[in-house]
Amino acid sequence: MNIFLWHVHGAWTTSFLHGGHQYFVPVTADRGPEGRGRAMTYDWPDTTVEVTRDRARDLPIDVVVMQRPEELNGLAAAWLGGRRPGTDLPAIYLEHNAPQGRIADMRHAAADRPDLLLVHVTHFNDIFWDAGSTPTRVIEHGIVDPGLRYTGELARGVAVINEPVRRGRVTGTDLLERFSAAAPIDLFGIDAGSLGGTDLPQARLHEEMARRRVYLHPVRWTSLGLSLIEAMHLGMPVVALATTEVADAVPQSAGAISTNVARLVDEMRGLMADPDAAREAGKAARNYARYRFALERFLLDWDRALEAVAGLRSRRAGSTKSNSPPLPKGAR
DSSP: EEEEEEEOOHHHHHGGGSSEEEEEBBBBTTTTTTBBSSSSSSSOOOOEEEOOHHHHOOOOSEEEEEOOHHHHIIEEEEEHHHHHHHHBEEEEEOOSSOOOOGGGBBBOOOTTTTSEEEEEHHHHHHSSSTTTSSSSEEEOOOBOOOOOOOOOOOEEEEEOOOOOOGGGGGGGGGGGHHHTSSOOEEEESGGGGGOOOOOOOHHHHHHHHHHHEEEOOOOOOOOOOOHHHHHHHHOOOOEEOOOHHHHSSGGGGGGESSSSHHHHHHHHHHHOOOOOHHHHHHHHHHHHHHHHHHHHHHHHHHHHHHHHHHHHHHTTOOOOSSSOOOOTTTTO
């Protein structure tokens, strides 16, 4: 298929782009939010093609994958020559985030759009967002397995939090000091420098994470973080708040999962003092993650969703085959 989507979430997109389709990613001269193009810190396949707005308007597109309200509310149509997602092109709205605010007000931007498919990345998000009459589906995360790389040679914890100052209590940044009573905590992530942290390319980040004894996930309210799943794949023991999807996605055998911070600090202190126990918990984490968050399962689930949406459009058009013309010259 020919799939059109914006580069919004680099880590998630890296997995999605391994599906073996042709992917068109908008790019602008400033590589800003309207067109970041290919990622600079992730390894993306050659089937991912940057396109300018001029080229995008005539592209043969089988499915549009939207991820932000502005894409739904005119941006996608502006890039695609006036073709409206859902109305003129098969479309999926992918929601990465848990909703914010009062439960009664958690209405999704794509609510009451039966011409779209709304995909959530966790079951928790699916039950909290109000989608109205829009059909929904949950496709849990899957990642490219970085391999068993855990050494735990440094008796330190590690947390990966993007924009830790701006997001503050949402990501549990304020809890880092409490956890530091168990061990020093090294912080990585986008804009982590203001707190003494570092932002690293993915491959280097995995190396540094795996050297630390324990992965800390202090997040109060967000979707299931990909860095947590990556840590489990690396073979790291996990200490995590049992909030949002974590309570269902991380087994107790992987480390310590609770909403009791004092208990988690004690458990983390124990893992720091017992490298063998930490290693065994890390093995349990990896075994579970490789089953639950396998890339193959993720891509199969997405193929089913893409085929369902594209197939519905084809049936409406009176055909079971794609009507996409050949790629225009210069599309690459």
